[in-house]
Amino acid sequence: MSRGKRLALLLSTFAIFALMLTGCQEPAKSVFDPKGTAGEMNLDLIMTAIYIMTFVCAVVMIIFVYVLIRYRQKPGDNSIPKQVEGSMKLEMLWIIIPIILLAILAVPTLSTTFSLAETPNEKDALKVKVTAHQYWWEFEYPELGIKTAQELHIPVGKKVHFELTSDDVVHSFWVPELGGKQDLTPGQTNTMWLDAKEPGVYAGRCAELCGASHALMNFEVVAQEQEKFDQWVAKRQKPSSEPQTAEQEAGKKVFSQNCMSCHAIDGTKLKTKGDKAPNLTGISERNKIAGLLENNDKNMEKWLKHPDQIKPGTYMPSFDFLNKKDMNNLKAYLESLE
Ligand code: HEC
Ligand SMILES: [Cu+2]
Incomplete structure (x- = not known):
């Protein structure tokens, strides 16, 4: 293959990958633009992992390129290089460095994961029971006597404590900008909390393949100022209006x-x-x-x-x-x- 052809092949491969990556815009993008405390904690973890992995990649690539150039076969030199077998020093080095890097990754990951699943100790945390069904979401506010579906209303600036379970198969609760993911498993209750710092409508998704319409199992989180949220609650608590016409x-x-x-x-x-x-x-x-x-x-x-x-x-x-x-x-x- 000529040099020009090879270059063209390489560039078109990159172009195809770039095209594929554009499909990742929503909702993956919004994980990088969190609108709540839990979302920010998730992003911190993601960035820690990305920094460590970028560092490892860079070091490996630099050594790789250096070795490639420094030890390439020189014209006219057909000798076999010195064969090295087993080096205690080197092998310890590449066992210990990954252990340290994994520890740096594991400690914050575990502590964040556990603290995101804790019951908030704030007395005014809002409790919501989430039950996943193929392919819809049920939201119950046990303290307020409200049951609704598909649209989760929450007050801004308050921790919402979730108890999550499933009615059929395993689903996963995910609001990219606010937090998650947390599995919903039949016969078991998992917990998590999240909050929204700004009013807005945040997209929610099921993040576990749960059947034919898994990808369509969407919901919305409507975060409202406390006053507006209270109005919504009062309205939901009133008996539904009887037919007028x-x-x-x-x-x-x-x-x-x-x-x-x-x-x-x-x-x-x-x-x-x-x-x-x-x-x-x-x-x-x-x-x-x-x-x-x-x-x-x-x-x-x-x-x-x-x-x-x-x-x-x-x-x-x-x-x-x-x-x-x-x-x-x-x-x-x-x-x-x-
Ligand atoms: C066999 C049970 C069943 C019957 C009978 C039924 N539905 Fe449903 N309905 C469902 C299920 C399950 C869903 C959730 C579908 C989903 O989103 O996957 C649903 C969803 C809906 C929704 C969307 C709700 C939302 O929160 O967005 C509406 C509206 C609705 N049904 C209206 C009706 C009406 C009107 C009737 C009668 C003419 C009816 N349904 C009869 C099972 C039923
Ligand atoms: Cu699902």
Whole structure:
């Protein structure tokens, strides 16, 4: 191969890698821009590891290049170099240096990992129980008597203490800008805490391959100033509004006939177990439907008709069979749930 061709091959390989790396922008990028204490602690660990690894890489490459040039075969010299076998000094050196480097990495990693799993001793830490399901998230605030799904509201500047478990398979709770990851394992409760220093909406992901729609198991963390958060809590604690129009009334009937076996709406007289599907209290106010689609009338119809096209393998059945009138009434009822 000519020199020019070789160079071209090398450059195009780099170009392909560069192209592949652009796929890493979201959400990996935001790990490097934390918005909370736990996120900052994670970033410190990541940077410690990167510095150590960069140092090792640099030293090895420098020695490698030096040896390559210094001990290359010189023209006209066909002698066999001196063969060295076993050097106590060298071998101890390359056993002890990695041990020291690994210790520098391991000590902060362990202590950070344990302290992130601790129960915060602040008395006003907010407690949230998270239950993962294929492919949605349930958030319960035991002290406030609220259950919600897909959208986690938290107050800014306060530690939130999570108790995490799973209803089916192993999932993993991850909010790149705030913290995680922590596994959610059926039959076991893991704990972690995080906080948000700034108000905002932070993307959450499931970070454990859990089935067909694993990559679509998204949620949002809405961090609000305390006052706004309290308003949200007060609203969620109030009974859901009863239908105001004939349309909504008819929609409630469609709901009670088709949806109640799985979904709960708090504060209505609908009797349901409602723990197999997201709690729909205040569904009209969520930003997203199923954690994915922008919450509007068109998308709601799309979701109700073909949930499987949006989240393959979802346990929500299709309601394509509802006639147009029932569908419209049902949507009117859902839209009235604030
Ligand atoms: C067999 C149980 C089941 C039935 C019956 C059911 N659903 Fe669902 N529904 C689910 C599950 C499970 C999910 C979560 C899907 C996901 O995100 O993976 C869901 C999700 C939803 C969501 C999105 C919730 C959110 O938090 O974003 C809406 C809205 C919804 N269902 C409405 C309905 C309506 C309206 C009916 C009746 C016409 C209905 N569902 C009937 C199981 C059910
Ligand atoms: Cu999952």
